[in-house]
Amino acid sequence: MTMPLPAGSTIGIIGGGQLARMLALAAARLGFKTAVLEPQENCPAAQVANVHIQTAYDDKEGLEKLSQLSDVITYEFENIDVSALEKLSSDIDVYPSAQALRISQDRLVEKTFLQKSGLNTAPYRDIDNAQTLESALQEFGERGILKTRRFGYDGKGQIRFSGKPDDMLPAEAIEAFEGAPAILEGFVEFTCEISVIASRGQDGNVSCFEPAENIHKNGILFSSTVPSSVSEATKQNAIDEATRLIQALDYVGTLGLEFFVMPDGSLIANEFAPRVHNSGHWTEAACSVSQFEQHIRCCIGWPLAKQHRHSDCVMENLLGHDIEKLVTLAGDPNIVLHNYGKAEAREGRKMGHFTQLATRK
Amino acid sequence: MTMPLPAGSTIGIIGGGQLARMLALAAARLGFKTAVLEPQENCPAAQVANVHIQTAYDDKEGLEKLSQLSDVITYEFENIDVSALEKLSSDIDVYPSAQALRISQDRLVEKTFLQKSGLNTAPYRDIDNAQTLESALQEFGERGILKTRRFGYDGKGQIRFSGKPDDMLPAEAIEAFEGAPAILEGFVEFTCEISVIASRGQDGNVSCFEPAENIHKNGILFSSTVPSSVSEATKQNAIDEATRLIQALDYVGTLGLEFFVMPDGSLIANEFAPRVHNSGHWTEAACSVSQFEQHIRCCIGWPLAKQHRHSDCVMENLLGHDIEKLVTLAGDPNIVLHNYGKAEAREGRKMGHFTQLATRK
Numbered sequence: 001m002t003m004p005l006p007a008g009s010t011i012g013i014i015g016g017g018q019l020a021r022m023l024a025l026a027a028a029r030l031g032f033k034t035a036v037l038e039p040q041e042n043c044p045a046a047q048v049a050n051v052h053i054q055t056a057y058d059d060k061e062g063l064e065k066l067s068q069l070s071d072v073i074t075y076e077f078e079n080i081d082v083s084a085l086e087k088l089s090s091d092i093d094v095y096p097s098a099q100a101l102r103i104s105q106d107r108l109v110e111k112t113f114l115q116k117s118g119l120n121t122a123p124y125r126d127i128d129n130a131q132t133l134e135s136a137l138q139e140f141g142e143r144g145i146l147k148t149r150r151f152g153y154d155g156k157g158q159i160r161f162s163g164k165p166d167d168m169l170p171a172e173a174i175e176a177f178e179g180a181p182a183i184l185e186g187f188v189e190f191t192c193e194i195s196v197i198a199s200r201g202q203d204g205n206v207s208c209f210e211p212a213e214n215i216h217k218n219g220i221l222f223s224s225t226v227p228s229s230v231s232e233a234t235k236q237n238a239i240d241e242a243t244r245l246i247q248a249l250d251y252v253g254t255l256g257l258e259f260f261v262m263p264d265g266s267l268i269a270n271e272f273a274p275r276v277h278n279s280g281h282w283t284e285a286a287c288s289v290s291q292f293e294q295h296i297r298c299c300i301g302w303p304l305a306k307q308h309r310h311s312d313c314v315m316e317n318l319l320g321h322d323i324e325k326l327v328t329l330a331g332d333p334n335i336v337l338h339n340y341g342k343a344e345a346r347e348g349r350k351m352g353h354f355t356q357l358a359t360r361k
Numbered sequence: 362m363t364m365p366l367p368a369g370s371t372i373g374i375i376g377g378g379q380l381a382r383m384l385a386l387a388a389a390r391l392g393f394k395t396a397v398l399e400p401q402e403n404c405p406a407a408q409v410a411n412v413h414i415q416t417a418y419d420d421k422e423g424l425e426k427l428s429q430l431s432d433v434i435t436y437e438f439e440n441i442d443v444s445a446l447e448k449l450s451s452d453i454d455v456y457p458s459a460q461a462l463r464i465s466q467d468r469l470v471e472k473t474f475l476q477k478s479g480l481n482t483a484p485y486r487d488i489d490n491a492q493t494l495e496s497a498l499q500e501f502g503e504r505g506i507l508k509t510r511r512f513g514y515d516g517k518g519q520i521r522f523s524g525k526p527d528d529m530l531p532a533e534a535i536e537a538f539e540g541a542p543a544i545l546e547g548f549v550e551f552t553c554e555i556s557v558i559a560s561r562g563q564d565g566n567v568s569c570f571e572p573a574e575n576i577h578k579n580g581i582l583f584s585s586t587v588p589s590s591v592s593e594a595t596k597q598n599a600i601d602e603a604t605r606l607i608q609a610l611d612y613v614g615t616l617g618l619e620f621f622v623m624p625d626g627s628l629i630a631n632e633f634a635p636r637v638h639n640s641g642h643w644t645e646a647a648c649s650v651s652q653f654e655q656h657i658r659c660c661i662g663w664p665l666a667k668q669h670r671h672s673d674c675v676m677e678n679l680l681g682h683d684i685e686k687l688v689t690l691a692g693d694p695n696i697v698l699h700n701y702g703k704a705e706a707r708e709g710r711k712m713g714h715f716t717q718l719a720t721r722k
Contacts, residue, residue: 004688007700025386028409031687031700031713048389050408288646288672288697288718297691306694308718310671311649326392327365330658333667336649339368339392352392357649357669 004301005071007031011299012070012092013045014057018340018350019076019276020045022284026292032300035069037062044340045076058084067092072299074253078104078274079151095252095299096274103249104274107149107183117248119241119269122260123186133170136184137161146173149181158219188268190260194228196242197280199254199294199304206246207294207304208239209287212315214258214279220348224279224315226286234265241267254295256280278350282315283307285336285355312358323351334358365662366432368392372660373431373453374406375418379701379711380437380637381406383645387653393661396430398423405701406437419445428453433660435614439465439635440512456613456660457635464610465635468510468544478609480602480630483621484547491532497545498522498531507534510542519580549629551621555589557603558641560615560655560665567607568655568665569600570648573676575619575640581709585640585676587647595626602628615656617641639711643676644668646697646716673719684712695719 011027013020016038024034024045035051036043037059046052051069055062058081066073066088073094075085078101085098103113111121125136127146137144142163151157159176161167161184168176194211201207213228214221228235242257249255256277258270280291289305297304318325323345329335339352372388374381377399385395385406396412397404407413412430416423419442427434427449434455436446439462446459464474472482486497488507498505503524512518520537522528522545529537555572562568574589575582589596603618610616617638621629641652650666658665679686684706690696700713 007684007687008702008704021389025389025409028382028386028702029699031684031702033408033702047394047411048386048409285649288695302688303692305691305696308695323368323392326368327663330666331664334649334669335666338390341369341389341392341394343369 009071012066012073015076016043016045018044022292024049027296037066047341074299100249100251100274114269122188125184127182127184130171130174140186143187144184188260192261195258195279196238197291198242198246200246200251201298201304202301206243211238212279221278253298254291281353282313282355286311286313313355315355318352320347321345329354370432373427373434376437377404377406379405383653385410388657398427408702435660461610461612461635475630483549486545488543488545491535494531501547504548505545507545549621553622556619556640557599558652559603559607561607561612562659562665563662567604572599573640582639614659615652642714643674643716647672647674674716676716679713681708682706
């Protein structure tokens with residue numbers, strides 16, 4: 001248990017996208033400075049951070065400079081070199097730990113860890129080659145999703161098998177993955193998807209936001225609705241499982257844990273992200289404290305806030321040119337807006353989001 | 362009626378204190394950039410703004426640079442040279458207008474304008490010299506407050522007369538003011554003080570937050586409580602009067618209007634500030650939209666949000682070394698914090714604030 005960092009200390013953030021931007025804004029409100037490391041010029045976070053180190057994420061000099069300028073280091077995305085993070089950790093506190101990052105980076109390791117921590121997962125098989133894929137498919141009734149073990153996000157790096165004639169042949173799929181290690185996940189016939197945003201402070205206390213119900217389109221989060229449609233028992237179960245995971249990871253910071261909800265209300269843990277999470281953006285609009293502030297509190301050694309949610313809400317992402325709706329949305333009295341300050345509205349790119357609060361009298 | 366500014370546009374802010382800082386944070390959330398003009402290095406707003414022009418507030422080159430970098434200009438304090446602002450206004454939209462600024466800068470002009478707009482004020486007299494002061498005191502029963510007409514804030518530049526032997530002599534008071542133009546205000550035996558934060562968009566629509574009840578200590582705001590203890594009729598009356606004032610000023614932006622509440626519930630307008638206001642900081646914690654976002658919306662030509670307040674609350678300022686309480690306050694589940702990032706905790710200096718939300722189950 002370290003002492004809280006004094007106000008005015010600097011939080012180093014690896015990555016300069018919208019998550020880092022929202023972390024930087026939350027840090028500023030609490031009187032803390034931020035330094036972001038991000039190769040892209042004028043990235044969302046650099047626009048609001050105190051310092052921008054413009055180098056590649058794994059650039060040694062850049063990371064060293066970040067370490068020198070910062071009093072604690074965190075990151076906004078999980079595709080970071082673990083060994084670089086481990087090296088950083090010998091000089092400065094890094095939250096979440098390199099260990100949590102390592103687990104989250106590999107679907108096989110992650111699923112194994114989830115199971116070991118007492119959470120249910122979809123059935124999965126380690127896939128090395130066309131033969132192991134073929135036999136795993138056979139086991140799963142020719143249906144399942146082949147996923148790269150590493151570096152997949154937003155539905156990228158996935159091949160679906162639905163047991164129909166137009167499925168790829170196993171050998172084709174292995175070839176398409178160019179030898180990348182993969183797992184086959186069995187299909188899960190779920191009713192809906194929910195996620196829990198959990199935070200754990202340096203004192204070991206845990207605080208979870210209630211589950212949001214998520215809808216994905218084309219593998220990208222489309223909306224998060226709170227309260228979700230699931231039963232109170234399922235909500236509590238999801239919070240208990242997120243608590244179990246975050247403790248098992250000996251985690252400091254905020255994470256997002258996604259679940260599939262089965263027809264009987266039971267939960268299948270899908271994956272976790274060792275960072276603030278898109279499905280937690282609603283907290284900024286509908287709660288007394290946001291996931292971003294909770295994460296910052298963890299980093300600076302403050303106690304977690306026990307948040308309350310003051311409104312029902314639906315958060316929707318604004319992708320690509322959807323961002324142009326912003327001014328129209330601004331006229332709605334119950335909408336809270338967030339624009340990430342990205343110059344170019346490429347298709348599918350996360351440009352901003354809005355949270356519609358339930359209408360009040 | 363101009364078109365809304367496109368996202369990514371830059372809002373120039375004269376002044377780099379905590380109000381500018383909170384404006385910059387609100388602008389960032391909406392995807393807008395900020396440039397602040399402020400002589401002080403590493404000022405609160407420069408830490409979060411995109412550009413810091415470090416010159417005196419009335420520096421011609423600095424203001425010109427601000428005008429060139431910005432798409433609209435606003436300011437965070439009222440002690441700005443009106444003629445400099447008028448000059449700026451010929452090149453770029455400035456909100457609130459130089460006219461509103463001019464009225465607010467002179468207590469005599471301000472009180473006259475308030476009365477002309479149909480608001481009641483305390484009795485007042487223009488004071489030129491010891492003789493006019495003496496006769497005004499006589500008229501007011503030897504009691505009243507002598508105030509400089511210009512450049513007073515947080516209780517500075519005021520001399521009280523209470524009709525007792527240890528009062529200053531009129532000649533002494535005039536000497537203490539070193540010839541500064543002044544007014545004498547009659548005492549008002551009020552029950553409590555309230556303020557209304559009102560915003561008016563470029564479309565002429567007005568939105569007011571409900572009145573906060575304010576307590577001052579040593580002439581500095583100590584706390585704002587919402588809801589206030591006044592009757593519904595008095596609340597509505599305060600909102601109606603703020604609406605009348607903001608329309609009479611043909612104002613664009615957010616202002617704070619302070620009232621004394623009399624024992625019969627009637628209102629005496631005290632003064633208005635042509636900017637976001639300390640007594641409106643609670644809006645950031647207890648409402649779906651803050652006074653800062655409302656002001657930014659006015660500047661960028663967006664519609665105002667029709668806010669709702671989701672919690673009862675009390676905002677308290679953290680002055681000087683009070684800021685050290687922040688970490689302790691952080692442990693309270695119902696407290697929302699704000700630290701302005703000032704390096705030195707000088708006595709009486711506004712370092713931050715916190716808003717205690719009413720406890721939820």
